Amino acid sequence: MNWNEHLLLWNEATVKLLDIRYQSLVQGDELRGYKLPSNAFLWVTYGRGRVMLDGVGYAVDGFHLLHGGKGMSLDMSSSGDRLEYALIMYKALLAVPGNRYLDRLLKRSSPFHIQYGFTPHTPLSLHSKFEIMEQSWRKLTLLDKLYAKGVFYQFVYELVGQMAGQELGEIRVDLVSRATRYIETSYSEAITVEGLAEQLGCSSSYLSRLFKKQLGTTPNEYLIRVRVEHASRLLTETKASLQQISLSIGYLDVYYFSRMFKKQTGVSPLRFRSWAAEVSVQKSPFNRSGQAIVPRKGHGYNDNDSHYEKEGDLTMYKDLKLSVGAVMLLCMTLLFSGCGASTGANEPSVTAGSPATVTQEQQQTKKVKHMMGESEVPINPQRIAVNGLEDIMLAIDAPMVHAQSMKGQYLYDTLQAKKVPSVYTPGGLNYESILDSKPDLIIANLLPSDTESYEQLSKIAPTIVYDRSDWQTSIAAIGKAIGLEDKAQSVIQDYEEKLGKAKEAIVAKIGADRTLAFIRPTKQDVQLFFPAFSYTSIAYEDLGLILEPMLAGLKNKEEEGTWGVEASLEKLPELTADYLFVTVGGSFDSEDEAQAALQELNVVEELNVWKSIPAVQQGNVYKMSSRHWMLNGPTADSMKIDDVLAAFDLQ
Incomplete structure (x- = not known):
């Protein structure tokens, strides 16, 4: 096959993706005499069998194309x-007909009509693209079909590259180039070094050695530089908030992002932005110091410290990243075509009451004030999509049709038991899944500055926004808004009673003057939390533990309301707290990431600086799960109370 001619025709053609069919044959089953209705790729993904294409036989075992x-x-x-396979059907024509040279090539060796087959050396890179394409195609909207078509080109690019390399004997492909290209174009994807190596058909240690040899760095270091350089451009060229920037490069935890940014640049993100504005610098510190290894493509990737990864049993939509304009087009198209109606003929009843009564009540609305202004909402909402306020909504037993959660997160099992669809979308909101849930109301936790997300959600259904960190105020407001005010007040009352009893028990057991240091260490540095930090304030402000003296001194040097500070591990022996509460990882870590964070803490615990902490020597160190300590809500805060009581042997 002449690969130059093959690629030329693919480049000059316009392609229409016609269908993707995923099927399987069990042992003994046969498919006979099926006439391909169009040009097609046959992608065998599992099993052993025999394929005959126009009389030419192929023995397949596992991945085969x-x-x-x-x-x-x-x-x-x-x-x-069983034998599992997919048919990817397409049509291709020359975009500009009449070119004699291309016409001759097309007649002589059309890549669209010829027959060929091969077993890829690195099938997972092909399969990942197929999965994205197939998932998008199944959603059926025009926007999804357009996205699937774009991924189809990536699929063809990957397979042609692999075929050419194998035919030319280039078994040792340039793995580093392929890895860096993937990193620079997929920074928001859930990728680990191990996963990347698996896609490339090598071990993670081998890939790391190649990186070190060719680039003088490791995949993790390359990752961090890509992500931080992307963040530095956003800091200098946009007015996006730190939370928005952090999410855009894959970090759900803005404090973790700040720490990584400071470690790479020497300054915090806010100081970098201020400095850049003063001197009108439009490049990142890497360019100034000559340390840049990444071309300015604006992409990065997630390393082993990534704050998310795909969970096999979740309904994941992270593979489809939509621009704001695309989301608007999708929403408007579906809404105008009637897809957003909540009272369709096939819509199941959601209450035990009279359908006529429910319909009449749902048609009534009232105005509700919230963080983003005032909205007209249904008086009796029955299909509520929730993002970030699931803890509150579960506590008042609200009727949810959409939630954000992932396996291992503290609310996941409860949501599954209540059969609430749980979608976890790293890096932002999944407008499509929210739209698909056909909500009559959306309740979300957004930053006050995130007006763009609010506007997009409001195009799907009436949207009201509340602050998760001040959950007692928010639950009262939400209860009033959706007709569950009594339940909300009951939740608050029960929590206050539990908190009061816990504080009395703690004071009775250890006294009212014992000091605490709440920290999150890594092998490189440590975060030291102040009482103003909404996630850990319960230990200080609600349960009465006193801020450790050294931390109090650091707090007095910072602005009012500062969450805490980052310090080197050498600061640890200066902590004189009676008790040390330690958390690791992030609130939405996967199981693997949570275990990796615990293993990193084990390494820290072997250091002399750790062993020199008075609370460590006295055995007064208690580990707290970040999965609920780094979030707020009646359930999360109740679990925190239980943790503190358990630490003091009061349970």
């Missing part, structure tokens, strides 16, 4: 327990 033209006869049989 074949291509055939329209009208070719396909026969298949499974020789194992």
Whole structure:
């Protein structure tokens, strides 16, 4: 095959993706005489069997790819327990007909009609693109079809590259180039070094050695530089908040992002932005110091410290990243076509009451004030989509049709038991899944500055916004807004009673003058939290523990309301607290990330600076799960109270 001609025709063609069909054959099943209705790729993903394409036989075992033209006869049989495959059907024409040279090439060796097959050396990189394409195609909207078509080109690019390399004997492909290209174009994806190496068909240690040899750095270091350089441009070229920037490069935890940024640049993100504005610098510190290794493409990737990864049993939509304009187009298209209606003929009843009564009540609305202004909402909402306020909504038993959660997160099992669809979308909101849930009301936790997200949500359904960190105020307001005011007040009362009893028990057990240091250490540095930090303030402000003296001194040097400070590990022996509360990782860490964070803490615990802490020597160190300590809500805060009581042997 002449690969230059092959690629030229693919470049000059306009392609229409016609269909993607995923099917399987069990042992003994056969497919006979199926005529391909169009040009097609046959992507075998699992099993052993025999494929005949226009009389040419192929033995397949595991991943295998074949291509055939329209009208070719396909026969298949499974020789194992099952054979799974997909047909990717498409049509291709020259975008500009009449070019004699291209016409001759097309007649002589059209890549769209010829037959070929091969077993890829690195099938997972192909399969990941197929999965994204297939998932998008199944959603059926025009926008999804357009996205699937774009991924189809990536699929063809990958397979042609692998075929050419294998035919030319280039078994040792440039893994580093492929890895860096993937990193620079997929910074918001859930990627680990191990996962990247698996896609490339090598071990993570081998990939790391290649990086070190060719670039003088490791994949993790390359990752961090890509992400921080992208963040530095956003800081200098936009007015986006730190939370927005952090999310855009894949970090859900803005404090973790701040720490990584400061470690790389020497200054905090806010100081960098201020400094850049003063001197009109439009480049990152890497460019100034000559340390840049990343071209200015504006992309990064998630390393082992990534704050999310795909969970196999979740409904994941992270593979589809939509621009604001695309989201607006999607929402407006579906809403005008009637897809957003909440009272369709096939819509199941959601209450035990009279359908006529429910419909009449749902048609009534009232004005509700919230963080983003005032909205007209249904008096009796029955289909509420929730993002970030699931803890509150579960506590008042609100009727949810959409939530954000992931396996391992403290609310996940409860949401699953109540059969509430749980979608976890790293880096932002998933407008499509919210739209698909057909809500009559959306309740979200947004930053006051995130007006863009609020506007997009409001195009789907009436949207009201509340602050998760001040959950007692928010639950009272939400209860009043959706007709569950009594339940909300009951939740507050029960919590206050539990808090009061816990504080009395703690004072009775350890006294009213014992000091606490709440920290989050890593192998490089440590975060020291102040009482103003909304996630850990319960230990100081509500349960009465006193801020450790050294931390109190640091707090007095910072602005009012500062969450805390980052310090070197050498500061640890200066902590004279009676008790040390320690958390690791982030609130939405995967199981693997949570275990990795605990292993990192084990390394810290072997250091002399750690062993020199008085509370460590006295055995007064208690580990707290970040999965609920780094969030707020009646359930999360109740679990925090239980943790503190358990630490003092009061449970």
